[in-house]
Amino acid sequence: MTATRTVTVSANTSSRRKRDDKISASFVSLPRVPLVPDELLKRHNLYCFIDTRFRRAARLLQGCWLKDHNIPNSAVTRTIDNVTKTFGFASNLSNAAAEAGKNFIDDKVHRLVLCELLLREEGAAIDEERLFANALSSMPLTFNLLGPLALDLKLATAVFRHLLPEFVHTVEHIAFEHSPGRREARFLNDGTAFDAAVHVMTPGGTSGTIFIEVKYSEDMTGPAARIRNRYTEASRQVHLYTDPDSALLRSLALEQLWREHMLAQLIVDQGITTRAIFMTIGPRLNRRVMTAFKVYENELIHREDQDANRVAFEPVTLEAFVDAINAAGSTKLASSLWRRYLDFGRIYDLALEEVGAAPDPQTNTAAKKNLPSRFVDRNRRRLPVRPTTVPQRAPAETMNSPANERGAS
Numbered sequence: 001m002t003a004t005r006t007v008t009v010s011a012n013t014s015s016r017r018k019r020d021d022k023i024s025a026s027f028v029s030l031p032r033v034p035l036v037p038d039e040l041l042k043r044h045n046l047y048c049f050i051d052t053r054f055r056r057a058a059r060l061l062q063g064c065w066l067k068d069h070n071i072p073n074s075a076v077t078r079t080i081d082n083v084t085k086t087f088g089f090a091s092n093l094s095n096a097a098a099e100a101g102k103n104f105i106d107d108k109v110h111r112l113v114l115c116e117l118l119l120r121e122e123g124a125a126i127d128e129e130r131l132f133a134n135a136l137s138s139m140p141l142t143f144n145l146l147g148p149l150a151l152d153l154k155l156a157t158a159v160f161r162h163l164l165p166e167f168v169h170t171v172e173h174i175a176f177e178h179s180p181g182r183r184e185a186r187f188l189n190d191g192t193a194f195d196a197a198v199h200v201m202t203p204g205g206t207s208g209t210i211f212i213e214v215k216y217s218e219d220m221t222g223p224a225a226r227i228r229n230r231y232t233e234a235s236r237q238v239h240l241y242t243d244p245d246s247a248l249l250r251s252l253a254l255e256q257l258w259r260e261h262m263l264a265q266l267i268v269d270q271g272i273t274t275r276a277i278f279m280t281i282g283p284r285l286n287r288r289v290m291t292a293f294k295v296y297e298n299e300l301i302h303r304e305d306q307d308a309n310r311v312a313f314e315p316v317t318l319e320a321f322v323d324a325i326n327a328a329g330s331t332k333l334a335s336s337l338w339r340r341y342l343d344f345g346r347i348y349d350l351a352l353e354e355v356g357a358a359p360d361p362q363t364n365t366a367a368k369k370n371l372p373s374r375f376v377d378r379n380r381r382r383l384p385v386r387p388t389t390v391p392q393r394a395p396a397e398t399m400n401s402p403a404n405e406r407g408a409s
Contacts, residue, residue, distance in 0.1 A: 027338045029285070030285065032285060034347055037355060052288065054217060054287065057344055060347050061343065066093070071093060073093060075088045092133050093132070095133075101114075105336055105337070109147040121177065122182070131143075136216070141214055141216050142214045145318075146176070155330055156174065168203075169203045178193055180272050186266070187267075188259060189230045197210070206274040207274045211311075212279045214282070215289045218282075220252065220289060227250055227255075238265040240265060240301060241301065242301055258296070260278060261296075261311065277311060280315045282318060290315075297313055297315065318342060
């Protein structure tokens with residue numbers, strides 16, 4: 001039995017290494033997210049003093065995307081007592097644009113979202129304001145990334161075979177905001193749920209499920225669920241952790257991953273699905289998200305030492321997932337996702353122009369040809385670029401990561 005698990009570990013590790021090696025074969029990524037000058041963000045109503053380095057760049061990228069598609073934003077300028085003030089962010093959609101479904105990659109995904117909302121599971125925590133109006137949120141990203149796959153199971157099969165060849169033979173169905181039983185004692189007795197659940201047939205002919213959590217601009221600082229006694233019981237019950245009582249598992253950065261992985265294992269233990277994988281997806285350039293995934297992985301018992309039929313943890317970069325969509329033949333979809341969520345070369349060029357350095361015409365040509373000229377005021381270049389100090393927590397109105405709240409009630 002041990003030898004079999006060792007072979008499986010080697011295969012899984014090899015697959016992940018090959019998958020990571022293929023990243024950027026079709027889309028070129030920067031080594032790190034660029035610093036964005038304050039003035040550039042302020043001029044376009046995209047400045048938020050609590051944004052992390054990644055979120056500043058991502059907010060600007062969403063502002064560019066909305067402008068590219070002529071989608072009105074929610075920023076409003078008013079004069080009060082002879083003082084001009086701007087309310088709202090240009091990364092949020094106007095009410096009319098949100099109601100028209102302009103936050104989604106196409107009309108088919110918008111219709112899917114409406115259908116999913118009407119048939120949502122009992123107790124599903126879906127923030128419709130974020131879903132329809134916040135371009136920076138990971139909630140619409142989940143539907144933009146997985147919605148086209150839910151509508152085309154052949155494409156979904158090709159994508160997940162590319163990512164998990166040892167686990168996926170066919171994709172049968174994709175469910176959103178899923179839990180097998182909210183507030184049931186046999187699980188976690190709370191509202192913990194997954195962003196998506198991909199139901200598959202494995203190469204061995206058994207049923208399997210890929211439980212997915214998607215991150216985008218989150219800084220992994222909460223809000224967190226209230227720690228319950230049931231969590232401690234489940235942490236020891238699932239036999240996944242080197243130290244089930246570890247304080248790190250209960251930290252703001254890891255507790256949601258901890259809860260969801262435990263839930264996935266309990267689902268397998270209850271016989272609801274035969275086998276499962278817990279997959280997390282996040283941008284490679286979001287350092288905080290990538291660090292959280294790595295630290296969480298280090299809390300797990302090594303696969304070759306685990307009990308049989310434990311739920312594997314598979315962190316996947318958003319770049320690798322988009323590349324898998326491209327490899328599956330859906331180049332148009334992959335390009336659309338890349339331009340909206342991952343084209344930070346474009347942001348680098350804008351920042352270069354802002355500080356007075358012309359972008360290199362030999363690099364990032366595909367991104368630069370769509371640059372909106374009005375984003376850069378060449379008469380207001382300022383040096384140096386000053387990163388903004390970021391506090392540990394953000395106020396609720398500017399946070400775009402309440403996904404953690406799914407277990408807080």
